[in-house]
Amino acid sequence: MKVLIVSGIWPPDVGGPASHAPELAAFLRARGHGVEVVTTAAADPAPQPYPVHHVSRSLPPAARHAAVAALVARRARHADVVYATTMLRRAAVGAAAARRPLVVKVTTDEAYERARRAGLFAGSLVDFQSARGGVRVRALRRTRTLAIRRARHVFFPSAFLRALALDWGLAPERTSVLPNPAPPLPPFEPRAQLRARLGLDGPTLALAGRLTAAKAVPVALEALSRVPGVSLVIAGDGPDRDALERAGAALGLGDRVRFVGGLPRDDVLRLFHAADAALLSSAWENFPHTVVEALAAGAPVIATAVGGVPEVVREGDNGLLVPAGDAAALAAAIERYFADDALRARLRAAAAPSVADHAPERLLGRIEEALREEVARA
Known part of the structure; x- marks a missing residue:
């Protein structure tokens, strides 16, 4: 054929x-x-x-x-x-x-x-x-x-x-x-070693994708500004990148938000594996690849409950879900995730098995x- x-x-x-x-x-x-x-x-x-x-x-x-x-x-x-x-x-x-x-x-x-x-x-x-x-x-x-x-x-x-x-x-x-x-996974270094190589220090979220209006990254930045001590690494490029960098600076996020540009898929998977969780702030979605990639790499997903996202991210099982466009709710979910060690461990343990049938x-x-x-x- x-x-x-x-x-x-x-x-x-x-x-x-x-x-x-x-x-x-x-x-x-x-x-x-x-x-x-x-x-x-x-x-x-x-x-x-x-x-x-x-x-x-x-x-x-x-x-x-x-x-x-x-x-x-x-x-x-x-x-x-x-x-x-x-x-x-x-x-x-x-x-x-x-x-x-x-x-x-x-x-x-x-x-x-x-x-x-x-x-x-x-x-x-x-x-x-x-x-x-x-x-x-x-x-x-x-x-x-x-x-x-x-x-x-x-x-x-x-x-x-x-x-x-x-x-x-x-x-x-x-x-x-x-x-x-689910993607084929590259070899992962020991997580502590990988975090050190990627410069991840302290509670860290990862967001990956094309930086467009659909991803509603300003909502993610606003939520981050409400949760001191948490950092965000954004992998991806797109027409909104310059405006988003300016928005992060205007919110006073400083080095708590890093834009690392487009990365090869294996490097995105390594970033997800090293981060504490993946973040998805989208205003609309169908079924984003990055959600499955993050879960396969062992990262729980804190996401907006849009489109088909709830079909793979299940509240309290392999991630946390919030309404779209609600920075306060997203901030509360981030705060809850990092404040509860047992929740964080349970969600992380369930992440990869939850997409085993993919x-x-x-x-x-x-x-x-x-x-x-x-x-x-x-």
């Missing part, structure tokens, strides 16, 4: 699709399948044992979108099936032009994300589903749905997002929930199975 994987981001980019797409490519190749990738990039991606084709992000958006769709169409003619984890509209157009079956993983409502970025909608993801919106919002929703309906099978990382998407008119039998897999071989195998089925039907 020859598979064309479409992903809008690719290492060294940071984010869920940039972790998932290479992991799936390696898995499929190890299983004897042919793999090619179409992505976008600011510079040539690092060489891989399979072709990685990219469209330059320096192109204007309209030209870039057209170039991606055309590239997908060209490369799909050499494949049996197309699998897309982002750029769903362009993947759908390209797969249709090449007359190849399409399987997708919907990680978010792209119409909502684009409407937020364009300043067309300011409410929640749930509210967006029923809001009438203007012409552009309705066009975003319509093209999103048309693209996803083109797919033969649609995976969702959470039951939360699948439930929303069924209201878009998708056929339930062509959809399924597939949680994000083994990559099992979950990526389900994607392989779906791809095989659609090739057989084609």
Whole structure:
């Protein structure tokens, strides 16, 4: 079987699709399948044992979108099936032009994300589903749905997002929930040694991800300002980084907050393992990869109860949950976590076992199975 994987981001980019797409490519190749990738990039991606084709992000958006769709169409003619984890509209157009079956993983409502970025909608993801919106919002929703309906099978990382998407008119039998897999773990040094090497001293939280409005990092910074003696290491980059650094300085956090930029995935896992807990302050989410990564690395998660997060972070079991946008509640959870030694030990002991059933071989195998089925039907 020859598979064309479409992903809008690719290492060294940071984010869920940039972790998932290479992991799936390696898995499929190890299983004897042919793999090619179409992505976008600011510079040539690092060489891989399979072709990685990219469209330059320096192109204007309209030209870039057209170039991606055309590239997908060209490369799909050499494949049996197309699998897309982002750029769903362009993947759908390209797969249709090449007359190849399409399987997708919907990680978010792209119409909502684009409407937020364009300043067309300011409410929640749930509210967006029923809001009438203007012409552009309705066009975003319509093209999103048309693209996803083109797919033969649609995976969702959470039951939360699948439930929303069924209201878009998708056929339930062509959809399924597939949680994000736990990552393979790198070798870990003794934790005390690792903390010393990473410069972690005293109670420390770790936050990782692309620094955008969705992550609501200002809420995390405000919460941190209310809990003296606790530090935060932020791994990731994005359009909000400069503003967040200024916000941390304005709150007087000083060296209690460190921005270390984008890190390779193994280094993020080491950071989670060394930290006392992972922090997720998001205003909206589907099922963030970093939650599974943190738990797999042995770090409990203090998180906002948004989207599919409560499907993996369970209050008082492997983490603590608070309402979104409530810095006081987040601060109280952080304070509670560090004040209760027994709670902290119990949550840490439960973290890795809580994602034991997220083994990559099992979950990526389900994607392989779906791809095989659609090739057989084609």
